[in-house]
Amino acid sequence: MTNRKVLVIGPLNEGALAESYARAFERLGMEVLRFDSEQALMQASRFTGNRILRRAMRSSLWNSVNREASEIVQRVQPALIFAVKCTFFHPETVRQIRKSTSVPFVNYYPDNPYIGIRWDPREASVLRRDLIEVFRQYSMVWMWEKSLTARLQSDGVEARYLPFAVDPELFHPQLDNAPLFCESCRQLHPVVFVGTCTRARQTEIEGIRHPIAIWGNGWPSSWKSSSRHRIHAPVYGSAVARIHESAAISLNVLNKENLAGPNMRTFEVPASGGVMLARYSAAQAEFFPENEAAAYYRSRAEIDTKIEWLLGDDSLRQSIRQNAVQLAAPQTYDQRAAQVLRDAGLAVPASIPESIPRGGQK
Secondary structure, eight states, X not given: OOOXXXXXXXOOSTTOHHHHHHHHHHHTTOEEEEEEHHHHHHHSOTTTTSHHHHHHTHHHHHHHHHHHXXXXXXXXXXXXXXXXXXXXXXXXXXXXXXXXXXSOEEEEEOSOTTSOXXXXXXXXXXXXXXXXXXXXXXXXXXXXXXXXXXXXXXTTOOEEEOOOOBOTTTSSOOOOOSOOEETTTTEEOSEEEESOOOHHHHHHHHTOOSOEXXXXXXXXXXXXXXXXXXXXXXXXTHHHHHHHHHSSEEEEOOOGGGTTSOOHHHHHHHHTTOOEEEEOOHHHHHHSOBTTTBEEESSGGGHHHHHHHHHTOHHHHHHXXXXXXXXXXXXXXXXXXXXXXXXXXXOOSSOOXXXXXXXXXX
16 A cells, blocks of 8 residues: 555544544554644634624635645545545535545544534534535445434435544543542532533533533533532543543433434543443443443433432442443544545555454444
8 A cells, every 4th residue: 555645634623533533544554634624614714703704604614615625635645535524515526526536535424414404503503405415425424323324325325334432542541540629619529521512411411419510611601600510611632531530420411413322422431431421322332331331311310310329339430430441442543443444445554453342243
C-alpha cells in the first residue's frame, strides 16, 4: 500500500469523534491529514459569530466549505476521504469528488438521519431535507445503530453498522481513587452527568430527588441556585474521564434520537472506570451487561431507587468498575478505524485483531 493518506473531515476539537478517528488511523500507520470543517464554517464569514446570522447565511457558508473541501481533496490526493457527519456537503459535491478522485469517500454519521429539521438550538437536527440523497452519493456510510443501518439500506444507501467506541488516549482509568471533590462548590459530588442540555435530558434529570452535579452547556439558569443541581462549565477529553472515575455514579441520559442504541457516553464512562447508570437498552447491555459492568433503569420513577441501591453497596460499584474497564478495553477506535479501512477495500498497515462484543456478534 503505497498511498496511506487519509483525509479526515469534521469538527476536530478536543474530544470530537473526528479527532478520535484521526488519531486511530495514525496509530494504525496511516498518514492523516485533517480538515476542520467547523473551523472552516466559522471562518467563511465575519458574521458567523452571531448564531442568528449564521443560520440565515447557512447556504452560502455551506457553498464556501464545499469549495474549500473539494480543493483540499484535489491537492492532497488521499487514498481515503473519511467524513464525520458533515451535513454541509451537497450531493453534487460528494458525486464530483468521487468521480474526480476514484477513491472511497465515506461518512460516519453519529446522529439519527431521520429526525427531520428542528429549529430548537437545544435539539438535534439533520439540518437539510436531502440528507438521505447525500448519503446515496457516498461510497459507504457507517451508522452506530442497527435498525437505522437497515433503514438506510432500504433507502438505497450503502450503509453498514459500526458502533461507537473508546478513544484510549482520553478515556482510561487515571488511578485516582479519591472521591470527586469540587473546588468551586467545596463539596463532594457522588452523582454526576456530563453533557449538553436537551429537553429529554432536562426532563429526565429534573425528576431525580438526589443531588446531581452537571457539566455542560445550555442548562437552565434557575438550576444554578438549586440545591439539587450543581451546574458547571463544559469539560472535555481526559477531564471528563476524571469525573467519571471519581464519581460514585455517572448518569448516561439517552436522547430520543438514540433510539434503543448506545451513545458515545456508553463506552466512555466504562472505559474511564466509571459506574454508568443509564436507561436500559439491549444495545448497551450487549457491551456492558446489567449489574455486571453497568446499571440500568426502565423508567424515570426507578432512577432514585437505583441511585440509592448503588450508593449503598461499595463492593458492587467496585465490581462494576473493574468489569467495565475490562470490557471497554478492546472496543477502541483503532478497531473501528481498521474496520473502516477493510470495508473501504484498503489494507490495514498495523496488525490489529477484530473486536467482538460480549454476545459474540461482530
